Amino acid sequence: MAQLTYRDAVAAGMAQEMRRDPNVVLLGEDVAAAGGVFKATVGLLDEFGAKRVKDTPISEQAIVGAAMGAAMTGLRPVVDLMFSDFFAVCWDIVANQIAKTRYMTDGQVTLPLVIRSANGAGSRFGAQHSQSVENWAMTIPGLKIVAPAFPGDVKGMLAAAIRDEDPVLFFEQKSLYATKGEVPDGEHVIELGKANVIREGTDVTIVALALMVPRALKAAEMLQEQHGINATVIDLRSLVPLDTQTILREVAKTGRLVTVEENPRLCGWGAEISSIVAEELFWDLDGPIVRVTTPHIPLAAANNLEDAQLPNPERIVASVRQLVD
Amino acid sequence: MPISAETRLKLYRSMLECRVLEKRAYDLFMQNLIKGTSHLALGQEAIAAGFGMAMRPDDYTFCTYRGHNHTLVRGVSMTAILGELMGNSSGLMRGKGGSMHLTSVKHHMMGSYAIIGAHLTIANGAAWSAQYRGTEQVAVCFFGDGTTNIGAFHEALNFAVIWKLPVVFVCENNLYMEYTSIHDVTAVEHPAADRASAYGLEPVLIDGNDVDVVYRTAQRALELARRGGGPSLIEAETYRHGGHSRADPGKYRPDDEVKAWLAKDPLPRYRTRLLQMGITEGEIEKIEGETQAAIDGATETARTAPPPPLEIADQDVWANGGSAWRN
Numbered sequence: 325m326a327q328l329t330y331r332d333a334v335a336a337g338m339a340q341e342m343r344r345d346p347n348v349v350l351l352g353e354d355v356a357a358a359g360g361v362f363k364a365t366v367g368l369l370d371e372f373g374a375k376r377v378k379d380t381p382i383s384e385q386a387i388v389g390a391a392m393g394a395a396m397t398g399l400r401p402v403v404d405l406m407f408s409d410f411f412a413v414c415w416d417i418v419a420n421q422i423a424k425t426r427y428m429t430d431g432q433v434t435l436p437l438v439i440r441s442a443n444g445a446g447s448r449f450g451a452q453h454s455q456s457v458e459n460w461a462m463t464i465p466g467l468k469i470v471a472p473a474f475p476g477d478v479k480g481m482l483a484a485a486i487r488d489e490d491p492v493l494f495f496e497q498k499s500l501y502a503t504k505g506e507v508p509d510g511e512h513v514i515e516l517g518k519a520n521v522i523r524e525g526t527d528v529t530i531v532a533l534a535l536m537v538p539r540a541l542k543a544a545e546m547l548q549e550q551h552g553i554n555a556t557v558i559d560l561r562s563l564v565p566l567d568t569q570t571i572l573r574e575v576a577k578t579g580r581l582v583t584v585e586e587n588p589r590l591c592g593w594g595a596e597i598s599s600i601v602a603e604e605l606f607w608d609l610d611g612p613i614v615r616v617t618t619p620h621i622p623l624a625a626a627n628n629l630e631d632a633q634l635p636n637p638e639r640i641v642a643s644v645r646q647l648v649d
Numbered sequence: 650m651p652i653s654a655e656t657r658l659k660l661y662r663s664m665l666e667c668r669v670l671e672k673r674a675y676d677l678f679m680q681n682l683i684k685g686t687s688h689l690a691l692g693q694e695a696i697a698a699g700f701g702m703a704m705r706p707d708d709y710t711f712c713t714y715r716g717h718n719h720t721l722v723r724g725v726s727m728t729a730i731l732g733e734l735m736g737n738s739s740g741l742m743r744g745k746g747g748s749m750h751l752t753s754v755k756h757h758m759m760g761s762y763a764i765i766g767a768h769l770t771i772a773n774g775a776a777w778s779a780q781y782r783g784t785e786q787v788a789v790c791f792f793g794d795g796t797t798n799i800g801a802f803h804e805a806l807n808f809a810v811i812w813k814l815p816v817v818f819v820c821e822n823n824l825y826m827e828y829t830s831i832h833d834v835t836a837v838e839h840p841a842a843d844r845a846s847a848y849g850l851e852p853v854l855i856d857g858n859d860v861d862v863v864y865r866t867a868q869r870a871l872e873l874a875r876r877g878g879g880p881s882l883i884e885a886e887t888y889r890h891g892g893h894s895r896a897d898p899g900k901y902r903p904d905d906e907v908k909a910w911l912a913k914d915p916l917p918r919y920r921t922r923l924l925q926m927g928i929t930e931g932e933i934e935k936i937e938g939e940t941q942a943a944i945d946g947a948t949e950t951a952r953t954a955p956p957p958p959l960e961i962a963d964q965d966v967w968a969n970g971g972s973a974w975r976n
Contacts, residue, residue, distance in 0.1 A: 349781070375781065381811065386770045386804035393774020393788070396759060397709070399781060401774075416801075420764050421771065429752040429760070430742035431965035465974070466966050489968030517976065566975040600975075 325508055331501040333475035334364035334440070337482030338402065340511060342372050345400060348486055351378040351387060352404025361406055362442055362501050384414035388439065392422050395437040400486060408443035408457045408495060415460075422491045423466030438485045438492045443471065444535050444586055445634055446499030451622035454630070456587040458533075461493050462563050462596070469563040470516060471495040473537035475505035477561055480514030488516060497534040517565030521574060525554035528580040528644050531571060531597060533560045536584040536635060543584075543640035551641070553648050563593050568600055575601055579610035580647055584635050589620040616643050652861055654928060656702065660860045661919055662936045663698035667718040668916055669944040670727050674717065674734055678895055682952065683734045687748040688715040692858075692890035695915035696821050697722045699863025700789055703871055709759045709779075709788040711772040714749035715821075716761030719791055723756040727947035732954055739954035743961055759788075766801030768792070769818065773809050776816035776874075787874040788816045789867075795826030797840040806848045806882065815874035817867070820884045821857060827893045828901055841884035850882050857885025858915040861922075888913070 328336060342348045350368060352360075356379040359366035369377040380387045384405065391401040405411065411418060418439070425433045445454035461467045468490055472478045478496070485492035522537070523544050532540035537559045547553040556574050560567070575581045581601050583594030594615040601613060616635045624630050652660075671691050677683045690697070693715075701722025704710070712719040717730055725741060732739030734748050741751055749763040759775060762768035772790035779786035796802050797820060809816050820841035824831055837843035842852040853870075856862050863885060870881035888910035892899030899907075923933060966972035 378812075381804075381807060383804035383808055385767070385801045386773065386808040389767060389770020389801070389805070390774035390777055390808065393711075393759075393771040393776070394778040394781075395774070396754075396771075397775045397778040399778045416764050416767050417770065421762070421767050425752075425760065426968065427966050428742065428746040428750045429754070430745045430961070431970065432742070432752055432754040433760070434968050436968075465972070564974050568975045 325506045327504050328475045328507045329501065330475045330478055330496070330503050330505070331362055331364040333478035333507055334482060334496060335366055335368060336507065337479040338365065338368055339371060340479070341483050341486040342368070342376065347398060348400045348402065349376045349378065349394070350402045350404065351380050351390065353380055353382055353406055355379060355404045360404060362498060364496065364501065365404060384410050385417055388414040388417040388422070391437045391439070392417060392435060395435045396433050400436045402486060403437070403439040405439050405441040407453050408441040409452050409455050411441065411457055411460060418461070418467070419464045423464045427466060434489055435491045436489050438482070438494050440482070440494045440496060442498040443495035444497040444499060445623050445630060446535055448625050448627060448630060450625035454623045458493070458495050458563055459587050459592050462593055463591070466491070467564060468492040468516060469495070470561065471497065471534045471563065472561055473497070473500065473534050473559050475503070476507045476512070477514060479507050480512045481516060481561065483513045484516050487513070492516070495534065499535055517562050517567055519567035519570040520559045520561055521556065521570065522559050523555065523557040525556040525578065527554045527578055527648055528582060529556040529558065529574045529578045530582045530584060530640065530644070531558045531560060531594070532584040533563070533593070534586065536586050539635060539637050540584050540640060543637040543644070546637055546641050547644055551645060553644060555644065571597060572601065572605055575605055576608045579608060581609070582614045582616060582640070582644055582647065584640055585615065585617040586634060587618060589617045592617055611647050614643050614647050616640055652864065654926065657923060657926070658928065658932065658936065660698050660702055660864060661923060661933070662940065663701055663722055664694040664860060664916055664919065665936065665940045666727070666943070667694040667697055667721055669940055670721055670730065671717055673944050673948055674731065677731070677735065684736065685747055686894045686896065687734060688894045689891055690715045690718050690889060692910070692914060693821055693823060693887045694718055695860035695863050696791070696819065696857050696885050696887060699860045700819065700867045703864055703867035704789060705786070707757055707784070707786050708871070709757050709772070709775045709786060711759050711768045711775070711788060712761050712791040713768070713793060714761055714763040715793065716751050717748070720751040720753065720758050720761065723753065723758040725751070725753045725756055725758060727944055728950045731947055731951035735951060736957070737951070737954045738957045739951045740957070743957040745961065765796050766799035769796070769805035770801055770808070772816055773805055773814055776809070776814035777812060779815055785875050786815065787871050789819060790816060791819045791821055793826070794820060794822040794824065794831040794840045796820070797844060798835060809880040810848045810850065813877070813879040816880045817870040817874055818880065818882045820882070822884050822886050823889045825893065825902070828897060839884055841882055845882045848882070850880065853881065853883045855883065855885050857887035858913045858918065860915055860919055
């Protein structure tokens with residue numbers, strides 16, 4: 325078991341799959357010689373060469389479109405879309421083309437492609453380079469959505485995403501790139517669509533994603549130590565497919581649900597989970613479902629402003645205490 | 650090299666098949682047997698036929714929502730096209746795509762795309778894949794004059810050139826973006842050809858209503874791409890006989906302009922040329938009779954096919970055939 329950073333786990337996952345399958349290729353802005361602006365593709369050009377690791381111009385439509393055309397004709401491309409905010413400039417290709425082509429063609433076209441992108445806040449990049457856009461994608465049928473929180477999951481789920489026959493949007497939380505964690509040695513693949521129960525409790529179930537997972541864990545420790553509240557924490561890891569069975573099972577045990585989302589409030593994934601739990605588990609609930617989110621405002625750049633916007637352990641603790649007390 | 654009489658007869662047959670197919674599609678609209686919208690390329694057949702003849706069977710086609718002809722010339726049956734327009738089980742995609750999304754992967758017809766610009770970037774991807782796999786396939790991407798003013802056009806051209814991709818971009822300039830003259834909304838006179846030099850490409854401007862010219866131009870561009878010479882951008886001037894779509898009678902076009910272009914209709918023009926070359930009236934009439942019989946048969950088969958089975962409505966969102974997003 326090696327200790328890797330989150331960013332090195334990206335490169336490790338890429339390298340594992342590129343060694344295994346010669347049809348896996350990587351393209352994006354500054355991914356080759358520069359090793360990516362977040363240094364998540366360092367070493368890939370040296371090992372796999374310029375034919376498979378390709379720098380592109382700043383042309384997100386051309387990049388994602390090329391990935392689609394390559395995927396429909398036998399390659400397994402991985403796009404490095406530098407910042408997830410840039411989905412807005414290639415959304416036609418993603419939402420209108422990639423997501424719908426299999427369906428519209430009656431199953432003729434298969435699109436095994438991955439779009440990796442640095443998502444989320446916490447790095448003071450301001451409103452256009454900090455968004456959590458996984459919810460944009462979640463409204464479009466035909467896209468799988470993965471957002472890991474730990475290096476081990478980064479490598480294993482990136483490998484699974486590359487092997488998947490469907491298009492997968494792979495959201496890397498940019499403020500987690502420097503974090504370290506255990507990554508199993510040897511071939512490592514984690515099935516998509518499986519949430520991970522990372523702390524088992526009895527009083528409340530906290531469901532979180534990406535950067536919110538370590539914050540939810542921290543909140544759970546504070547709740548235990550300071551308030552005697554024992555929380556379950558679920559790392560969703562994947563929004564589509566959504567592991568509702570794990571959520572329903574754990575919420576049934578604790579009777580209470582708190583979702584912690586980095587995205588702005590309206591129509592966040594927590595609303596969908598709340599709706600599912602309310603419909604299917606209403607009579608097992610001991611209180612209202614609570615959503616902790618970023619307010620419905622753009623993100624600010626200043627340290628104190630951004631910190632005040634994002635959910636943090638203190639806010640999570642306060643929300644849980646309102647529910648449990 | 651001269652074009653053989655045999656090839657010329659095939660070109661004529663191909664154009665004629667396109668013509669009768671789309672005239673029939675128009676009739677079926679009028680009978681309300683085709684719903685939604687549809688975009689006919691009546692008058693533009695020489696471009697589809699010329700390229701269709703020049704392409705290798707495993708070359709890729711990408712086209713727009715005005716793509717019935719480009720689909721037909723790759724070998725897809727008239728029945729499958731009309732069935733898709735009518736939304737029934739005989740359709741190419743059993744009604745899941747409709748007129749604007751005709752696709753037949755087994756014919757290497759990789760799709761008709763209904764959002765302007767996107768498919769130029771996607772064609773690049775297929776060309777990149779062919780280059781990567783070393784197959785010497787070429788991707789041919791057809792689009793209208795209106796496409797030259799969207800960002801994806803410019804992104805795709807730059808990208809194709811820097812990666813030296815085996816792709817041929819074909820602008821079918823029918824002089825109108827939708828309801829507006831392309832000249833009123835474009836900075837240059839020739840919307841594609843005048844942009845070529847910005848990407849280091851030769852400007853190629855051809856008579857898109859002369860199938861021999863189209864065929865020869867296609868051969869050259871395909872050969873260049875196949876031997877690693879990179880992309881081409883071709884502007885083929887043409888004219889659609891009708892409006893933009895089913896809803897549009899095309900009244901914004903001056904009568905004398907329409908008249909002048911009808912006189913350049915690629916079909917009668919080619920018929921005359923064939924006769925001048927010594928091909929007999931009988932040979933031509935035989936093709937015309939066969940084509941008419943083919944469209945009548947296809948219409949009957951497509952018209953009487955049952956609706957698509959309801960269960961396909963939620964199939965094939967995913968590669969496992971299903972649509973589940975949760976467990």
